[in-house]
Structure formats: structure tokens, C-alpha cells
Amino acid sequence: MLCWANLKSSVWAYPTAVLCLYGFFANCRMAEPFLIPYLIGPHKNISGEVVTNYLFPIWTYSYLAFLFPVFLLTDFLRHKPLIMVQGLFLVTNYILLCFAPGLPSMICLQVNYAVVTSTEVAYLSYIYSVIPVEHYQRATGYLRSAMLAGYTFGASLGQILVSLAGVDYFYINAITLGIVSMSFLVSFWLPMPQRSLFFKGKKAAAVGLQSQQEGTKEPVMDMDEVGLGKDKMEHNGSAGWCSGENVATAGHLLWQSFRESYSSRHLIYWSLWWALATAGYVQIFNYIQLMWDHIEPSATSSVYNGGVEAACSLVGAAAAFSVGHVKVNWAVWGELALGLFSAVATGAVFLMALTSSIWACYAGYVVFKSCYMLLITITAFQIASNLSMECYALTFGINTFVALSLQTLITLIVVDEATLGLDIVTQFIIYGSYYAVISVLFLIRGTYTACVNQHNPEHTQTKEASVEVISTERF
Incomplete structure (x- = not known):
């Protein structure tokens, strides 16, 4: 009891711990790797x-429609x-899967799940609005670890x-329903943030704009100021939040953040890879179970989808963790690394498309993911190290929106039964070709950047030093 009281009194440990608990239960969806065998x-x-060319495109279109308003x-x-809301819709998602019969209910399921995925941005950005900036790095690591775990x-x-x-499979979905219900209950324990990144009110927005222009962190209010602000809010009601003046200042701050987010070619190239690669990744992630079922039908053979997804998470996490321990000048070699590893991912996608061995397809998916x-x-580190938290949140939203727009276009042309409605093997050949273009x-671009550095290393050193200064000031 004493430990829980001490945890609640901590300015950052309590919200981080509760959000980690929520992230663990919300991502502990044991039925997800077996969705296709369950549906078919x-x-x-x-x-x-029908699942490939009709149901899944509905999720893509709904996700695109919800993403920007939800942001x-x-x-x-x-x-x-x-x-x-995300926790509630996760619960309704598995209620539909367990108890709702027929194709119309599965159409509702796709729209329901689009709400779940579009609200992911709330989970990823919540912690930055409730804890001091000096704890960002540790808290982010804990949250990612909770999701992975x-x-x-x-x-x-x-x-x-x-x-x-x-x-x-029905009981797998029923157990998952119980687990995600825990995440919905845990969400009630989260403390309510006292501030927003953009809808701050006129005075706070002016402070935020000034701090952005000066390259410094926004000052943290003391407890008296927080209490005064809370009293003022209670006195004025919610009109201040919905006023035209607040919306206008938020729009101005969004525009300033947008200009800073894409202020250099370096940031634009990294964001371009983010959007292009994520569009292809989400498409492959969505349809890989259909490829596995095509190679080895789940009705007549053993299914190891869950084991493969678990292996992907562990190998991918180890690869991502290694980034922080490898001494590489990413400003020079980063874009070339994007090209080289995208080429490896291209080969893995073609392997998944052309092999007749389920184990080779599993291995290709592990390599790709x-x-x-x-x-x-x-990419996230390179972008975040150049930007304030407001700009990084906006960049995350814009890059995700562009990626989803590209994915929607691919779905509309390649997958949707109203257009080409291609079979799953042809789809993966196209996805491999798409990644080949990216690589x-x-x-x-990476070869050009490396060659320029060889001829003019002083320019890169100056650029790297400026990035380090910005990163130190803002984080």
C-alpha cells in the first residue's frame, strides 16, 4: 500500500506505470495472429x-477518414x-468477433478497428503531456517495451x-476479449493532462511559439500556476477551449510547427522514407496471413502465425535496440542504410511472394519486419533530434497520414474488387516492386550524400554539431 502511495506521488512514475499497464493489456491480443483462419x-x-478484396479495404478507407480528425x-x-475510446472499441472489436454473425457485422468490425488504430496516436503522445521533459527518454523506452512485451x-x-x-479459435478470441477489457478498465486510472500541445489558449500558445523560435523548451509551470489555471478553467467552463480565438491560435501554432518540421532537405528525405516504407509495411502486415493461408491452408495444416509474430517482435526489437549502441554517423551513412536495408526487405518480400515453402515465407517475413x-x-531518432516535441508530434501525424494515403491508393488500385482485385501472390510481387523503387x-541518395561527405567532411561535421546542439537544448 505504501509503495502504491509513493508511486502515485511521483510526478512521472505513476502515469508511466499506468500507461505501460494499459499498453501491455491493449497489445496482448493473442487472437490477432489467427484472424484470417478464424474469418475463413x-x-x-x-x-x-472476400476478406482480401472487400473487407480489408474497408478498414483502410475508414482509417484514412478517421486519422486526421482523431489527431x-x-x-x-x-x-x-x-x-x-481506444480501450472501449477494442472491447467492442472482440465482442463483434466472438458473437456477431454474418458479413455485415464483419464490415462493422473493420470500421470499429479503424477507430482503434487511429487512436494509437493518443497512446504514443499522452506521456509527453503529463511528465517533465527530462523523463521523456526513459518513459518512451518503458512504453515501447510494454507494447512489445x-x-x-x-x-x-x-x-x-x-x-x-x-x-x-473462438475461445482464443474470448480470452482476448477478457484481456483487452482489462486495458479499458486501466485507462480510467490515467491522470488527466493539464495541457495540450497546440490547444493551449492564446497566452500559452504565444509562449510556445517564442520557445520554438528560440529553440528552447517550453517553461514548466509551478503548482500555483497550475492551480490558478485550473480554477480559471472551472470558472469559465469549457468555452475557452472551444472558442474561435483558441482554435485560431492553435491553427497558427500548427502552421509554425509544420514549417519547422519540414524546414530542411535532411528532414524531408527522412520523412519521405518514413511515409513510403510505412505504407508498404502496413499493407504487407495486413495481408501476410492471407499469403500464409495461400501457401499452406489453415484448414488442413498446422498454423504457427503466433510464433512467427512473437519471433518478429523479439528480433525486430533487438535490431532496433542495437541502433543506440552502434557508433555510426547517421547524418552521413543513414540514407545509405535506408537504401541497403530496404533492398534486403525487397528481397524478403519477393521471397514471400514466390516461394512455395511456408517456412521460407515465415523467414522472409521475419527479415522484412x-x-x-x-x-x-x-528515422524517428533522426527526425526527433532536430525538432521540438510539438513539431515531432505533428511530423508523426503528417507522416502517418501521408503513409496511409499511399496505402489507401495502393489498396484502391491493387486490392479492391471494384478495380483490379488481384490475387494475393500478384499483390506481393507488386509490393516487392514498390520496395525495390524505395531502395x-x-x-x-545515400551514395550521393556519402560522396559529398568524402569531398567536404567539414560541412557534415558542422551540420552534425548543430543537430547535437538542437537535440541537447530541446530534449
């Missing part, structure tokens, strides 16, 4: 073609309500129950 099996009896609402409502534990437990205990997790870690672009 006797429980739902939906054909693989603005996350900041406007100060994160916690959106995390609670939850996903790995869920996938592993699901595989054990399916392979060793012979548990039916590990490459992506490694490179997205490098060629960044191999050319």
Missing part, C-alpha cells in the same frame, strides 16, 4: 477473396478520452494454446 474457417465462413481531437481533448506474450500464449492445447523496425527507429531511390 467455420466460425465466420467468409471466403479468402486533432487527441490534442484538443488532452489524450485521455481518446485512450479510453504485450504483443510478444499474447502471440506466444496464443500459439501455445492453439498448437499444444488444441484450443478453438526486422529491417523495417530497425530503419523506423533510426533504389535511397541507394542513389
Whole structure:
């Protein structure tokens, strides 16, 4: 009891611990690796073609429609309500999977899950609005670890129950429903943030703009100021948050952050890779179970999807963790690394498309996902080290929106039954070709950057030093 009281009194440990607990339960979705066998099996009896060319595109279109409004609402409502919404929709997601029959209910499921994925930004950005800046790095590491631990534990437990205990997929979904219900309950324990990144009010926004222009952190208010602000809010009601003046200042701050976020070619190139590669990654992640079922049908053979996903999480996390311990000048060699590892990912995608061995396909997926997790870690660090937290949050949202727009375009042309409606093997050949274009672009760009550095190393050293100064000031 005393330890819990001490935890609650901590300015950063309590919200971090509760959010980690939420992240663990929300990602411990043991039924997720077995979604396709469940949908096309006797429980739902939906054909693989309908799932591929009709159901999954609905999720993509809905996700695109929800993403930008949810991003603005996350900041406007100060994160916690959106995390609670995510927890609630996770619960309804598995209620639909367990108890709702027929194709119309699965269409509702896709829209429901689009709300879950679009509110992911609330989980990823909540912690920065409730803890001091000096704890950002530790808290971020804990949150990522909680997500990884939850996903790995869920996938592993699901595989054990399916392979060793012979548990039916319905009961796997029912157990998952109980686990995600815990995440919804935990979300009520989160403290409500006292500030937003953009909807701060006129005076606070002016302070934020000045701190952005001067390259310094926004000053932290003391407890008296926080109490005064809270009293003022209670006195004025919610009108201040919804006023046209507050919306206008938030819009101005968003525009200033946008200009800073894409203020240099260096940032634009890293953001370009982020958007292009993420679009391809999400598409492959969504449809890989259909490829596995095509190579070795789940109705007539053993399924090891959960074990493969758990292995991907562990290998990918190890690759991402290694980034912080490898001494590489990413300003010089980073873009070339993007090209080289994207080429490796290209080969892995073509392997998945062309092999007839399920184990070769599993191995290709592990290689592909590990490459992506490694490179997205490098990219996020390079972008974050140049930007304030407001700008990084906006950049995250914009890059994700661009990636989802590209993914929607790919889905519309390649997958949707209203257009080409291609089979799963042809789709993966196209995805491999897509990644091949990315790798060629960044191999050319990375080679050029490395050659320029060889001829003019002083320019890169100056650039690297300026980045280090900005990173030190803002984080």
C-alpha cells in the first residue's frame, strides 16, 4: 500500500506505470495472429477473396477518414478520452468477433478497428503531456517495451494454446476479449493532462511559439500556476477551449510547427522514407496471413502465425535496440542504410511472394519486419533530434497520414474488387516492386550524400554539431 502511495506521488512514475499497464493489456491480443483462419474457417465462413478484396479495404478507407480528425481531437481533448475510446472499441472489436454473425457485422468490425488504430496516436503522445521533459527518454523506452512485451506474450500464449492445447479459435478470441477489457478498465486510472500541445489558449500558445523560435523548451509551470489555471478553467467552463480565438491560435501554432518540421532537405528525405516504407509495411502486415493461408491452408495444416509474430517482435526489437549502441554517423551513412536495408526487405518480400515453402515465407517475413523496425527507429531518432516535441508530434501525424494515403491508393488500385482485385501472390510481387523503387531511390541518395561527405567532411561535421546542439537544448 505504501509503495502504491509513493508511486502515485511521483510526478512521472505513476502515469508511466499506468500507461505501460494499459499498453501491455491493449497489445496482448493473442487472437490477432489467427484472424484470417478464424474469418475463413467455420466460425465466420467468409471466403479468402472476400476478406482480401472487400473487407480489408474497408478498414483502410475508414482509417484514412478517421486519422486526421482523431489527431486533432487527441490534442484538443488532452489524450485521455481518446485512450479510453481506444480501450472501449477494442472491447467492442472482440465482442463483434466472438458473437456477431454474418458479413455485415464483419464490415462493422473493420470500421470499429479503424477507430482503434487511429487512436494509437493518443497512446504514443499522452506521456509527453503529463511528465517533465527530462523523463521523456526513459518513459518512451518503458512504453515501447510494454507494447512489445504485450504483443510478444499474447502471440506466444496464443500459439501455445492453439498448437499444444488444441484450443478453438473462438475461445482464443474470448480470452482476448477478457484481456483487452482489462486495458479499458486501466485507462480510467490515467491522470488527466493539464495541457495540450497546440490547444493551449492564446497566452500559452504565444509562449510556445517564442520557445520554438528560440529553440528552447517550453517553461514548466509551478503548482500555483497550475492551480490558478485550473480554477480559471472551472470558472469559465469549457468555452475557452472551444472558442474561435483558441482554435485560431492553435491553427497558427500548427502552421509554425509544420514549417519547422519540414524546414530542411535532411528532414524531408527522412520523412519521405518514413511515409513510403510505412505504407508498404502496413499493407504487407495486413495481408501476410492471407499469403500464409495461400501457401499452406489453415484448414488442413498446422498454423504457427503466433510464433512467427512473437519471433518478429523479439528480433525486430533487438535490431532496433542495437541502433543506440552502434557508433555510426547517421547524418552521413543513414540514407545509405535506408537504401541497403530496404533492398534486403525487397528481397524478403519477393521471397514471400514466390516461394512455395511456408517456412521460407515465415523467414522472409521475419527479415522484412526486422529491417523495417530497425530503419523506423533510426528515422524517428533522426527526425526527433532536430525538432521540438510539438513539431515531432505533428511530423508523426503528417507522416502517418501521408503513409496511409499511399496505402489507401495502393489498396484502391491493387486490392479492391471494384478495380483490379488481384490475387494475393500478384499483390506481393507488386509490393516487392514498390520496395525495390524505395531502395533504389535511397541507394542513389545515400551514395550521393556519402560522396559529398568524402569531398567536404567539414560541412557534415558542422551540420552534425548543430543537430547535437538542437537535440541537447530541446530534449
